Amino acid sequence: MTPGDPAGVAHLYVHLPFCAARCGYCAFVVEVGREDARDAYLGAVRAEIRRAxxxxxxxESVYLGGGTPTLMGAGRLRALLDDIRPRCAPxxxxxxxxxxxxxxxALVAALADAGATRVSLGAQSTRDHxxxxxxxxxGPDQVRRAVDAVREDGRLRLSLDLMLGVPGQDGGDLAADLEWVLAARPEHVSWYELEFKEGSAIARGGAxxxxxxxxxxxxxxxxxxxEGAGYRWYELANFALPGGECRHSLAYWHARDYVGVGVGAVSTVGARRWRxxxxxxxxxxxxxxxxxxPRTVxxxxxxxxxxxxxxxxxxxxEPLDxxxxxxxxxxxxxxxxxxRGLLQRHAGTVRLTRRGRLLQNAVVQEILDFA
Ligand SMILES: C[S@@+](CC[C@H](N)C(=O)[O-])C[C@H]1O[C@@H](n2cnc3c(N)ncnc32)[C@H](O)[C@@H]1O
Ligand code: SF4
Known part of the structure; x- marks a missing residue:
């Protein structure tokens, strides 16, 4: 695939925005209390895919993100995946x-039957507070039950989202979450630092x-x-067992072209980005x-x-060419x-050292000019 080659876009994101409630930290494009619109939305998303x-x-990769994609219900997700599957490479x-x-x-079985290969579960933490x-x-029990359901079916790879930097979180809390993650042994872990996004309830509330x-x-x-348990720290907030890296996210980090459909979704094809x-x-x-x-380009x-x-x-x-x-x-x-030991150069490549990756933002500020 050549980046920028319109025939070659190999990565599709579909935004499914419905949520039962808006979590205090979330600033994503989310729709609460609009379950009545799910059929019409499904029709619109399918139409946008046909137009793309x-x-x-x-x-090569498809990502149904949200929102809470699973709030669409198994039948609608199956219909969507039925449209998408014929477009997928083996x-x-x-x-x-x-x-x-x-x-x-039942939901896990329906997703696997419909051709999903991977589920990304927003656990965030197992700690009540x-x-x-x-x-x-x-609560923590629901998080555990969801992991068990994925594991018992056995056909989907599991990724868990965790959070750090939550107000009130100490090293003991993190150790407890870590112990739980390692027991679940997901193929992939995203461990995000909580961002106090403008407009989120947590930021407005003065936390x-x-x-x-x-x-x-x-x-x-x-x-x-x-890392001690065999995970590769392959991206700043992402970790994988061998072969468990998220190919869809890697496409973003490799600056490949992708198409996003749905409300708020972003696409990048060559020099054009539309939202x-x-x-x-x-x-x-x-x-x-x-x-x-409606979109901006x-x-x-x-x-x-x-x-x-x-x-x-x-x-x-990985080294950057x-x-x-x-x-x-x-x-x-x-x-x-x-x-200063923050990066290594070798044969036309650059790679940040471990210390450099911990300071990636500062490193980037030194080598690039920003408007
Ligand atoms: C787009 S959200 C959707 C996931 C799903 N709706 C859920 O809440 O489980 C994907 C992930 O982004 C992360 N996230 C959302 N808001 C964040 C924030 N303000 N700071 C850091 N991570 C955030 C969470 O870990 C979440 O699981
Ligand atoms: S964090 Fe997830 S569940 Fe919560 S509002 Fe955002 S998208 Fe919805």
Whole structure:
């Protein structure tokens, strides 16, 4: 596949925005109390996929994200996957994001029967007080039951989302979550630092982000625990058992082209990036009228794309090919950072050291100019 080749877009994201309630930390495009619109939305998403003429080539990865995709219900997810499956290359990765309280044996079986290969479960924590601080509706038992349901069926790979830097979280909490994760032994773990996103209830309520050093300690504790158990720390917030890396996310970090459909979804094809507007009703109405959904289009120049390749590529543990990524704005900074043990250069590639990855943001600020 050649990036920018419209025939070659191999990665499809589908945004399924319905949620039972909005969690206090979440700023994603989410629709609460609109389950009545699920059939119309399904029809609109299927129509947008049919219109997406960039999706001619076989898909290597598909990601149904949200929102809470599993709130669509097994029948609608099956219908959607029935449309998508014929577009997939043999062995394609097909992930469905799920909230623990929506997962039971029947749903897992339906997803696997419909061609899903992987489920990404938003566990966040098993600690009662942290789930409460995050405003989550499910308790630790539901998280455990969801994992059991996936494991008992046995056909789907499991990814777990965890959170660190939650107000009130200490090293003991992180150790308890780690112990639980290692017992579940998912093929993949995303361990995100809680972001206090503008507009989220947690940010509006004045909750204070934990001290940076404390969050860094928790991060290092998670990395050490997972690496000690055989996980590869392959991206700043992501870990995998051998072969368990998320191919869809890797496509983003490798700056490949992708198409996103659904409200709020983003697509990038060559120099063009477009973003569907939020707003369920407008989205459905446009597609029912046989039109593209309302969206904004951005033309990204070569400099923007070059900087993005560096920002994304240095998140990974793989060497970044400088001929592919393009020149940095401050080549002298590469020498300086290498001297400080933050990156290594080898045969035309750059790779951040472990310490460099912990400071990736600062490293990127030294080598690139930002507007
Ligand atoms: C788009 S959400 C959807 C997942 C699913 N609805 C759920 O809540 O389980 C995917 C993941 O993003 C992470 N996330 C969401 N908001 C976040 C925030 N403010 N800071 C850090 N991670 C966040 C959570 O770990 C969540 O599981
Ligand atoms: S975190 Fe997940 S469940 Fe909560 S509002 Fe956001 S998308 Fe919905």
């Amino acid at each position: 003429d960039y999706l001619r080539g076989p898909l 062995g394609a990765e097909v992930t469905v994001e799920a909230n623990p309280e929506t997962v039971d044996a 942290l789930l409460a601080a995050l405003d989550r509706r499910c 204070v982000a934990p001290d940076e050093d404390h969050a860094a300690d928790l991060y290092e504790q998670a990395i050490a625990g997972l 569907n507007a939020p707003g369920l009703d407008r989205y459905i109405a446009a597609l029912e009228a046989g039109e593209d959904p 951005e033309q990204r120049d070569a400099d923007v794309r070059r900087r993005e390749r560096w920002m994304l590529g240095t998140r990974l543990d 400088m001929a592919w990524a393009g020149p940095v704005d401050h080549p002298d900074a590469l020498e300086r950072l290498a001297g």
